[in-house]
Amino acid sequence: MADVATLSKVRRGSERARALAGGRFGGQVRRNMSGYGFLAGAVVCFAFFAWYPMIREIIMSFQKTQLGVTSWAGLANYDHIFHDPTFWLAWRNTLEFTLLALVLGYAVPFFTAILLNELRHARGYLRMLVYLPVMLPPASALLLFAYFYDPTYGLFNRILHAVHLPTSQWVQAPGSGFVSMAMVSVVIAATWMNMGGATLIYLAALQNIPGELYEAAEIDGAGLWAKIRHVTIPQTRLILSMLLMLQIVATMQMFVEAFVLTNGGAGVGNNTLSVVNLIYQYAFAMSGASNYNAASALGVVLMLALAVFSGGYLWVTRERAA
């Protein structure tokens, strides 16, 4: 009770201080004015480069431009993209990439982090190693992998050849089964490039697990796997579930990997073309027939898909957390 009284006295004191800086009402107005002054730069940038494009994308997806004249087009753009066979192929590829990236890019960093957390030596060195590729310019890393993957001159095939193992076409492998060699190769490069960030975040989470929990589990006779299953995973569940969502949202937007490794996603019969690659093609790369409106419609579809996914995901995990 006494605490509350002192608190409110302190608060009243600081209010008086604020009022001192120029009359009660005048201070309020002046505080607002200077507040908006400080906000102005960022708000203008948000308005031009974030809020306006968001609205504009939706408007453009319902418009068409012919000979420089923009007019209402109803659902024609959506009709156009839904009837484009590449649209469905791009979605299939993107889902394939996302699923493969989950198997590799989600599980590998977690178990790497568990392993690194157990080691008592060379911790700084190993941590640095895992994070090193994250710092390379993506184009450098991907061009390096393109060089490794080259079917005739690439390092991987030359090593395989030297030890008399069958070689592979890697990113240029034909076919588009649900686990195609081409896409697996793209995922390997993407995982190598990006796993450092997730690994370090898991490591930080693992270090917050109280040691007593492991001791208690041992007293109950838990083995190594049981300890991971019943202590490590539940204790890091929040981070695991958050990174799962962030990673799915990020991999659904895959662009640069296929763009550099397989010539804009072309590969063999577009078997690595992602949705964002297709947006780029619609808007900028279809020789002479750039169609911003179709690209916007595709952007809206992707935006809706990601919003439905993340909204649903948050809803489901909230239920479980409660």
Place this chain on the structure above:
Amino acid sequence: MAATNVVPRTLISSAALSRPRGRLIYGIVLTVVIVVFTLAFIGPIYFLFSDGLKSTQEAIQVPPTIVPAHPHPATFVHAWDEVGIAKLLFNTLYYAFGALAFQLIFDVAAAYALSKLRPALGNVIFAAMLATLMIPATVLVVPQYITVASLPILHLNLIGSPEAIWLPSVANAFNIFLLKRFFDSIPRELTDAAAIDGASRLRILWSIVLPISRPILGVVSIFAVVAVWKDFLWPLLVEQGYSPSRETLNVGIWQASQTVPQNVIIAASAIAAVPTLLFFLIFQRNIMSGLTAGGLKG
């Protein structure tokens, strides 16, 4: 000895590790991990540098050589000139540090206003900023590109100018969020005391808030520079196709890979990797702690 004692309790107890059997297994695992990780992460980077030194013939030889038999440093010189790395590097640094300056000025000011000045409707503005985090950047590239090509009201075309990278980078809700959260933790009494002493709002920001906020400013700065450095799609759209080049290193190397021989491109990629690797080795501690402390933990 003392160092091993402070290691916190993890999955496997120190007692289990100090038994002879535990020590043997630990030794094997440690060696395997160090060898495998070095091969997996340094290996490719090693070939990035060594294969640029090989002759074209040696670079395609079966079995591949580990150490170049006849080093050709000339390939690196050739790559430097042909890809125009000096210009690309300059462009990238110019864009990255320009974006950093814009973000430090506008985002810090905005976070300060939202946290300490709290103007009316400030919360609505902050919520509208955070809402942009829900919409992934790549989804908006087309309308963003069209907007930058012709800014509404002002009718300016920013394509090809550095502002096309600098100004959109200010619209970074995550950095504003990090800054605001940090500013919120600065006690009100501190800024009020300065106000009583007659300090202006700018003076309070400069002399009270910023000196306390050095750690978060470091994190935000690293995020800002790395984001420009690693971005591909946006600079590809807005800075491509000028002479002399206005591209970033990332885009410029990809562009060159369309025409220049492969071993030259590998050498160029190696050169492009050097500044980031140096940057990383110097700021390693800040980058890694920033990633975890600034990113997801409270």
